[in-house]
Amino acid sequence: MMFNSKLWTGAMLWSAVAAQTAPGFPILASQALGIQFGTNIVQPAGEQIPRPDTASPPNITSAVWTSTGQGVLLMVDSDVPRNGTRVQLLHWLVSGVTLSEESNSSSLIIPSPGEAEYRQPSPPVGDSPHAYTFVLFSQPENFSVPAQFNDVLQSRVFFNTSAFVAAAGLGDAIAANYIQVQNLTGSATTTFPPPRDTGSPTSTPAASSTGVEFPGAAPAAVLGSGRVFWVGMGTALIAGVCAVAL
Numbered sequence: 001m002m003f004n005s006k007l008w009t010g011a012m013l014w015s016a017v018a019a020q021t022a023p024g025f026p027i028l029a030s031q032a033l034g035i036q037f038g039t040n041i042v043q044p045a046g047e048q049i050p051r052p053d054t055a056s057p058p059n060i061t062s063a064v065w066t067s068t069g070q071g072v073l074l075m076v077d078s079d080v081p082r083n084g085t086r087v088q089l090l091h092w093l094v095s096g097v098t099l100s101e102e103s104n105s106s107s108l109i110i111p112s113p114g115e116a117e118y119r120q121p122s123p124p125v126g127d128s129p130h131a132y133t134f135v136l137f138s139q140p141e142n143f144s145v146p147a148q149f150n151d152v153l154q155s156r157v158f159f160n161t162s163a164f165v166a167a168a169g170l171g172d173a174i175a176a177n178y179i180q181v182q183n184l185t186g187s188a189t190t191t192f193p194p195p196r197d198t199g200s201p202t203s204t205p206a207a208s209s210t211g212v213e214f215p216g217a218a219p220a221a222v223l224g225s226g227r228v229f230w231v232g233m234g235t236a237l238i239a240g241v242c243a244v245a246l
């Protein structure tokens, strides 16, 4: 939705009560990241954003912050068609995220390029909308990307968010949000697997103490995340699908 300070405030208030990751995404967070592409503020979570607006990485705010003072930011497409099913693709991975020095600002300072440079959403023509989840974690002391993920930082596709979060010791998410992007500018030249199963998560967020309320922010609800595994994929495999876009 277009920028306007009243709506922005409304978005911040509204955001405190909704689940923030894409349906079926393996990580949950109860707090919203503020995501802004140009004049477009993502609200509600999952808003469809025109692809041209996503050329540059968004500006991000968080009403909650981490006691370690630094965060790790991930952006993941969980709808990439590969081998007749839907897999994850890493669009952005940045550690060393901090809060703006400006008094009481909730704007994130996101180093560039980060461990995996921002890649614009590019869903294939004619596919169902892809969900792109942004999720912020508290950065552990001595954080580094576990060696087994070095390859996927390059290839991006077949990323496994749950496995990464566990291996890197990221713990519960601080806050998240997601957008959807679709490309309807032409006819599909291939057959796509069915949309991902986005049924209700099978676990509820667990209480956590990894986040602290940001000074000046509205009272923060308990932060948390749970890990749920996708179900129901792979029942309708379509042979020969090998889409190149993501």
Ligand SMILES: *[C@@H]1O[C@H](CO)[C@@H](O)[C@H](O)[C@H]1NC(C)=O
Pocket (backbone or CB within 6 Å): 036, 037, 038, 039, 056, 057, 058, 059
């Ligand atoms: C982020 O904010 C800066 C400074 O206000 C602005 O120049 C830039 O265009 C913004 N980027 C996006 C993607 O909105």
Ligand SMILES: *[C@@H]1O[C@H](CO)[C@@H](O)[C@H](O)[C@H]1NC(C)=O
Pocket (backbone or CB within 6 Å): 082, 083, 158
């Ligand atoms: C996907 O299919 C390709 C080609 O058919 C194959 O080489 C690759 O191992 C498959 N990948 C997975 C993760 O199944």
Ligand SMILES: *[C@@H]1O[C@H](CO)[C@@H](O)[C@H](O)[C@H]1NC(C)=O
Pocket (backbone or CB within 6 Å): 141, 142
């Ligand atoms: C971080 O690394 C330093 C130097 O290797 C080490 O002394 C310290 O114990 C590490 N801290 C944690 C929390 O692992």
Ligand SMILES: *[C@@H]1O[C@H](CO)[C@@H](O)[C@H](O)[C@H]1NC(C)=O
Pocket (backbone or CB within 6 Å): 160, 161, 162, 163, 164, 166, 229
């Ligand atoms: C992702 O990793 C978890 C273990 O951390 C595993 O249980 C799950 O099957 C993996 N998902 C995929 C799609 O490979």
Ligand SMILES: *[C@@H]1O[C@H](CO)[C@@H](O)[C@H](O)[C@H]1NC(C)=O
Pocket (backbone or CB within 6 Å): 051, 052, 124, 125, 182, 183, 184, 185, 245
């Ligand atoms: C849609 O996809 C085609 C082919 O990849 C690309 O040329 C075009 O720019 C895309 N358009 C939009 C609006 O995403």
Ligand SMILES: *[C@@H]1O[C@H](CO)[C@@H](O)[C@H](O)[C@H]1NC(C)=O
Pocket (backbone or CB within 6 Å): 103, 104, 215, 216, 217
């Ligand atoms: C920051 O927020 C706190 C709490 O709302 C307020 O007391 C303080 O005056 C603010 N500081 C500045 C510099 O705006």
